[in-house]
Amino acid sequence: MTAADLHRVCIAGASGRMGQMLVEAVRASGDCQLTGALDVATSPALGQDAAAFGGHASGVIITSDLTTGLLGSQYLIDFTRPEGTMAHMRECVKLGVNLVIGTTGFTPEQKDEIAKASSSIAIMMAPNMSVGVNVTMKLLEMAAKAMSTGYDIEIIEAHHRHKVDAPSGTALKMGEVIADALGRDLKECAVYAREGVTGERDPSSIGFATIRGGDIVGDHTVLFAGTGERIEITHKSSSRATYAQGSLRAVRFLAGRSSGLYDMFDVLGLR
Template identity: 75%
Template sequence: MSAAIRIAVAGASGRMGRMLVEAIVNAPDCELVGALARPDSPALGHDAAAFLGKTSGALITADLREGLKNAQVLIDFTRPEGTLAHLAACRELGVAVVIGTTGFDDAQKAEIAEHAKHLGIMMAPNMSVGVNVVMKLLDMAARALNEGYDIEIVEAHHRHKVDAPSGTALKMGEVVAAALGRDLKQCAVYGREGVTGARDPSTIGFATVRGGDIIGDHTVLFAGTGERIEISHKSSSRVTYAQGSLRAARFLVQHGAGLYGMDDVLGLS
């Protein structure tokens, strides 16, 4: 039997972090060896699996080197600035990284690409297997519906989400725009108010909803004359992101340096 994949989790005391910890602890081929949190976290010093009534042996720490010293892979769903700091340490220590963080700007994405020349990085705005299958469906739909259809992307998330539109919605827009031969930066419309005039058919519209505890809903609408096609994905639990992240970790330990996506992990590329 092969050795378990040694995984560390960033933001281990948060909502997503705990979901990742639970998935790792329950996976027979994975071992939780590190758990990172902010220096002001009240969870520091506690076993990362204590909330499950279990002992993992991984104590939550704010010390990057301590949290990463035994890890093969770090899974990070934190904030852009934190993720970039973690990446620098992972590059130095030779730890591969699964990035589920969203909200990176172009300069930060370029920094990630530079790190990927030296270590394996799997980066995706959504780790759900279903969402990544939807991305392929959107590519097919956009190519077939390339004339006479207006495209709108609607996404909804919980009240605590800090970036908008979501990284998943933006990725959906990028997939559709690429299939149509457009540049999303040139054709995206992120809000409408007042007298906007008739809709420009070359645009891709985005609408954002924030409220309650919505995990993540995304719908891409292709509205034509006499019909409309809606391709939707709705998440009812973060467990889908956690399980997708473990698939990404398994992928990275089998591959070298490079910047990968979930389409690579799932064999959809």
């Protein structure tokens, strides 16, 4: 494969935990090239080589200047914060750079803006890039349809102490998949907190429970509790590497696409 055939990738949040994992995944791949690295203006990593954390030299310097960082890139992979991702997306639209979004916690208004931007560039957005998680989503869709009555549905998720949004974007997506399969609107049937005398459980509700602690990468369990039996569908992440590899699959999927809004079901052919 020649240099002209490589997918030219910029990484947002390049000095963070996920950013470093993405930099290493791109560096180790045979078909992607690191061409840009972005971070916030207050990052102590500004001016350093993006691969220096691993003892390597990529020739790509971490910058907070969006135009400089994106120059020469075909794709941006972004696992930052909603406000950062939105600013990055607007610059991607100006420069014609396709975007892979793993950020969670967007408002409905921000999601609308992302959808509008997808008419100008190709965007792959998913709350979880893990192949395993997305296969789990498909299993949940099948299970929900088969157990549409007589089963109470609860979603339990656990993440590290640094995660700032709850429930996780993955847990919410699981709820959406289940609600859609049941013909319900998650906004109307979700229960996010229980305390005190709550009364009997509404059988049409989908409950969420959130755990935060330590360095848990990400655990998700969906419980279908019926009379005399319960089914648990669980996915556990032990490394962020699975998110990085899924992101590179998304980059390859976007190759040759100039517009459109996609998710990991599109990438994995799970429609």
